[in-house]
Amino acid sequence: MTRVTSVFNGNYSIPVHFLLSDLAERIDDEFFPGLSPPPPVDYLAPLRSAYDTQKGAALRKAIFPSFFHGKCQDPATGINPAGCPNPDCPVVCGTPGSMVHFYSRLRFIAFNETWHLLHRIAKPDSGVFREVQQNIEDAQTRYSRAQRRDSNLVFGRRGLDWGVSNSRRANGGVKSTLEGIINGIRFSLERLCGGSGDGRTNGLPYCSWENEMKEYILTFP
Secondary structure, three states: OHHHHHHHHHHOHHHHHHHHHHHHHHHHHHHOOOOOOOOHHHHHHHHHHHHHHHHHHHHHHHHOOOOOEOOOOOOOOOOOOOOOOOOOOOOOEOOHHHHHHOHHHHHHHHHHHHHHHHHHHOOOOOHHHHHHHHHHHHHHHHHHHHHHHHHHHHHOOOOOOOOOOHHHHHOOHHHHHHHHHHOOHHHHHHHHOOOOOOOOOOOOHHHOOHHHHHHHHOOOO
16 A cells, blocks of 8 residues: 555656646746746745655555445454455445545545645745745845845935835735635546546546556555
């Protein structure tokens, strides 16, 4: 199970990379329009780091034992339900055959846990959210000072007020805008995986890896 989880996480490394790039572009558009700050994906480094640390345990738990189980036995009674073991057993066992039989569910579990984990890590009351927010605010301060210094050189001592973050702060601050960006995680990943971006996954055609994963799963005894 650990190896299957690792392969799924490896498969998701590319969609997650593009997801973070998408979030970074939104940060750039919202907070630094027309400027050329450091790559905005750098501001999301705390999110990326926390995700990489937690993804293995989180996905493993979501797959096993949250859905698949070591045996077909009912965990409450310890008794095999009638007709078990077989892939359609009421208590889903974690054998390779069962995982292949329920692959459509396994595929959705991997997608669902990936976006849920990212969203949990970056919720507004989390340390990661505060770190990302601070990164953005620090960059705003640096660029506001740099612009003011450059304008002083061109327009004299008083210069012009180029305050990069003034309008955003006047409209509720960095936190509320960043929260809106983070709330788009699920639908951004859904679109990257071939869904509609409105809750319809369409079978996640770009995040399925069905043939390859079934072949890999069936290599286990």
